Amino acid sequence: MPGYYDMDDILMEDEPISVVFQVGAHGCGLLDPGSETNDIEKGTKMDLPYWLAHQLHLRQAVSISVPASFSQKTKKEIQADAACVDLKGRCPYFYELGCKIAPLVGDKTIGTFLLYAFTDRYKEILSKSHSGPAVPRISSRLTKEESQLFEAARSSMAAFKKWRTGGSRLEKASILGRKRKRTIPLGPSSP
Amino acid sequence: MPRFSSPSVPPLSPTGRSFLTAASASVRRSSPPPLASVRSHPALAKCIFTSFNSDLFDQVISECNEHSLQLQSLIRKIEEQNLDMQTTRNEDHFGAVIHHLSLVRNKRCLMAYMYNRAEIIQGLRWKVGPVLPQEMQEKVNYLEEEYFKDHSAAIESYMSEMDLDLTVDMVPPKDPYIQVRVLDDIGEVCLDDHSISLAKHSLHFLRRTDAEPFISQGLMEEFLE
Numbered sequence: 203m204p205g206y207y208d209m210d211d212i213l214m215e216d217e218p219i220s221v222v223f224q225v226g227a228h229g230c231g232l233l234d235p236g237s238e239t240n241d242i243e244k245g246t247k248m249d250l251p252y253w254l255a256h257q258l259h260l261r262q263a264v265s266i267s268v269p270a271s272f273s274q275k276t277k278k279e280i281q282a283d284a285a286c287v288d289l290k291g292r293c294p295y296f297y298e299l300g301c302k303i304a305p306l307v308g309d310k311t312i313g314t315f316l317l318y319a320f321t322d323r324y325k326e327i328l329s330k331s332h333s334g335p336a337v338p339r340i341s342s343r344l345t346k347e348e349s350q351l352f353e354a355a356r357s358s359m360a361a362f363k364k365w366r367t368g369g370s371r372l373e374k375a376s377i378l379g380r381k382r383k384r385t386i387p388l389g390p391s392s393p
Numbered sequence: 394m395p396r397f398s399s400p401s402v403p404p405l406s407p408t409g410r411s412f413l414t415a416a417s418a419s420v421r422r423s424s425p426p427p428l429a430s431v432r433s434h435p436a437l438a439k440c441i442f443t444s445f446n447s448d449l450f451d452q453v454i455s456e457c458n459e460h461s462l463q464l465q466s467l468i469r470k471i472e473e474q475n476l477d478m479q480t481t482r483n484e485d486h487f488g489a490v491i492h493h494l495s496l497v498r499n500k501r502c503l504m505a506y507m508y509n510r511a512e513i514i515q516g517l518r519w520k521v522g523p524v525l526p527q528e529m530q531e532k533v534n535y536l537e538e539e540y541f542k543d544h545s546a547a548i549e550s551y552m553s554e555m556d557l558d559l560t561v562d563m564v565p566p567k568d569p570y571i572q573v574r575v576l577d578d579i580g581e582v583c584l585d586d587h588s589i590s591l592a593k594h595s596l597h598f599l600r601r602t603d604a605e606p607f608i609s610q611g612l613m614e615e616f617l618e
């Protein structure tokens with residue numbers, strides 16, 4: 203269960219979900235910049251961030267449709283070659299959002315689909331992460347969770363190599379600016 | 394009353410996102426337990442710490458005030474119609490719900506921003522010692538600086554009570570002495586019972602515990618042949 207202060211959870215909840223209002227709401231024209239009044243009519247279709255869509259769904263005020271990231275088209279692409287799909291571009295929190303959205307839209311296939319995508323991509327991530335200091339192209343396609351795995355694999359490999367060659371244990375605190383050449387190759391700084 | 398301009402909501406979508414992205418870049422998941430692995434923890438090894446974004450912070454707070462006003466006016470409307478607050482599910486109710494949720498969301502974003510920065514600042518005491526280096530000093534705001542001082546004082550009083558320095562390297566050294574190269578002009582320093590002049594590029598043989606704080610502050614490096 204992610205904590206209240208979890209940055210990744212907060213950012214994940216900002217993902218847009220397309221909803222249809224089942225009720226009207228007054229004083230919320232700001233959600234729909236195109237509307238002329240300050241109210242939302244029943245039946246209005248719009249994208250809301252997950253945190254709002256989810257809560258309104260609980261109150262039966264909106265109906266949620268399956269986001270494009272989990273559409274049939276994506277499923278087909280994943281089945282063809284999971285490692286080649288740019289999941290980051292679709293949704294940087296693909297798995298987390300998938301887990302949260304599945305019970306809301308009542309699509310039973312999402313769970314198995316997520317598992318399939320993850321296990322299939324995992325092999326690729328692991329082998330690429332050990333393939334030397336150059337940053338492979340795959341890293342730009344990884345979701346947040348995957349790139350954390352990727353980084354973990356890389357840094358543990360680097361730490362292992364350093365330990366074997368007997369490098370210095372003491373170093374300048376990494377939070378301070380790096381003026382000298384870095385000793386441990388770091389991966390791409392994720393956004 | 395002026396309507397919010399579109400960037401203000403979905404509350405924090407445009408504004409809050411950049412705000413939190415900046416914040417989250419500066420924070421990697423959980424912070425480590427303070428002792429075990431402070432120096433080498435990968436979560437802290439990569440973090441980028443940026444200046445406190447007070448403009449955006451204030452912007453979010455004024456957005457909250459706006460939400461609060463709207464929320465109150467919607468509730469007044471329900472009350473004026475003599476409807477039961479608990480059971481009414483009309484348009485005004487859902488409008489109020491949206492404003493309420495937006496407030497809760499904004500609060501979470503602000504709290505998380507403060508909290509995660511506080512954790513990093515706490516970690517600094519373990520990594521760079523009781524004095525904030527210049528480059529960090531520029532990035533923290535006044536309250537954060539106070540927090541650092543207080544936290545630092547708490548640790549110090551605990552350590553003096555225990556008569557134990559908890560900030561030294563956790564792995565027992567093979568040799569109590571270490572050869573170091575000085576990277577910056579530090580000047581005369583009193584170590585143990587004698588004073589020593591630490592000039593740039595000079596090599597010294599120091600006690601490990603004496604050298605550690607200088608290394609973590611980036612003023613020295615271990616000299617390996």
